[in-house]
Amino acid sequence: MGILDIRNVNIRYTTQDGDVFAVKNANFTIEEQDAVGIVGESGSGKTTLAMAILQLLPGNAIIDGEIIYDGKNLLALSENELNKIRWDDISVVFQKSMSALSPVHKIGAQMEDVYRTHDSSISRAKLKEHVNGLLETVGLPERVYNMYAHELSGGMMQRVSIALSLLNNPKIVIFDEATTALDVVVQEKILNEILDLQEKFRLTRIMITHDISVVASTCNKVIVMYDGEILEAGDVDDVLLKPKAEYTKKLLNSYLNIV
């Protein structure tokens, strides 16, 4: 058993036009400090899977199966129990982190508020030190503490979002297309920083992306999804060098054609 076990997970959305089967019989295990890439084209069910792990699926989603974290089936926990796990144990960085940030509060104050909802006993000074330390760790200048979201570039914004995800010292961080919207130079820098962070904080990392090159350069394991199904999974070296599924070969070919 790994740090996270996904067992027979099916997720469908009910819609006016009928059900959408977004994840079909997913089974995989993630070991501690793995860096697992979940790769597949848009609509293949990647975000749905991430939301299931965080137990943040929208109301029209129906899920069955088991998601075992730390010996507990997340699907069977109460909202209270889940709130202790979200951010404290499992956190997420989205592609559009801007929308998660308040436009009217300074970055430092927001981060402190988020931290306090999970640990109210910390002193003001200690918390400020913690937040500033994290901003520095993700490569941001000190002044960001007193800045507003709209004053930040896309790259800075994603760095704030990464700092937020690390705020409560989680074990698992899910990056859902977290660098997709950035230009390639900034993306490459942040990906390198993410590698350093993983080592520093001994994170288990899930990289959700449509871009197989991100998996190749930052992951040791890979799960290939297509239309809600896991087509193949394994060590990056095995899957990328000897892909079994035709779809994986296609993903690799389109990548090789652009480099």
Ligand SMILES: Nc1ncnc2c1ncn2[C@@H]1O[C@H](COP(=O)(O)OP(=O)(O)O)[C@@H](O)[C@H]1O
């Ligand atoms: N809230 C929702 N209601 C109905 N269908 C949805 C909802 N969210 C996602 N879907 C559908 O589920 C499938 C998987 O979507 P998603 O998990 O977002 O894929 P990905 O992240 O790989 O692009 C798609 O067909 C998408 O249209």
Ligand SMILES: [Mg+2]
């Ligand atoms: Mg998605």
